[in-house]
Amino acid sequence: RLEKIWLIFGISMLVLFLTVVGVGAFALGMEPPGDHRHTVNPDTLSTTPPFDKPGLHQIGDKEYEAILVAFAFGYNPDKLEIPAGSKVRFQLTSSDVVHGFQVNGTTINLMAVPGEVNHFSYTFDKPGEYLVLCNEYCGAAHEVMMMKIIVK
Ligand code: CUA
Numbered sequence: 734r735l736e737k738i739w740l741i742f743g744i745s746m747l748v749l750f751l752t753v754v755g756v757g758a759f760a761l762g763m764e765p766p767g768d769h770r771h772t773v774n775p776d777t778l779s780t781t782p783p784f785d786k787p788g789l790h791q792i793g794d795k796e797y798e799a800i801l802v803a804f805a806f807g808y809n810p811d812k813l814e815i816p817a818g819s820k821v822r823f824q825l826t827s828s829d830v831v832h833g834f835q836v837n838g839t840t841i842n843l844m845a846v847p848g849e850v851n852h853f854s855y856t857f858d859k860p861g862e863y864l865v866l867c868n869e870y871c872g873a874a875h876e877v878m879m880m881k882i883i884v885k
Pocket residue numbers: 804805806807831832833867868869870871872875876878
């Protein structure tokens with residue numbers, strides 16, 4: 734008698750657990766593309782917003798979005814020109830292996846991971862040329878993988 738109650742309790746808990754996991758997975762799958770997206774298929778980047786349009790896009794007054802795709806051995810685009818005093822929201826991914834994205838002279842230090850989107854916001858107050866380097870070993874030409882951010 735008691736065993737039966739425990740069995741029913743156990744099965745109920747299992748069903749509840751699976752329901753929670755299932756609903757959670759479904760909610761993740763339903764996430765809209767764009768700002769809330771944290772995963773992306775690295776094989777279809779060229780047709781998947783926002784990575785179908787890499788570069789700097791104005792989204793407000795002194796506010797920009799920088800869409801960047803890292804690859805062996807460079808970045809698309811390889812140069813960003815940012816008006817001084819602008820807040821830039823970076824969205825970064827990789828089309829092949831894991832790369833780094835370290836902007837010298839700033840606190841920006843991101844990883845570019847295939848299949849994932851990493852975000853970071855930074856306000857560029859000081860004009861100048863900022864060198865961006867890959868700081869994750871990614872192959873033969875890792876040492877020369879870089880891009881430029883020009884703030885003026
Ligand atoms: Cu890319 Cu190291």
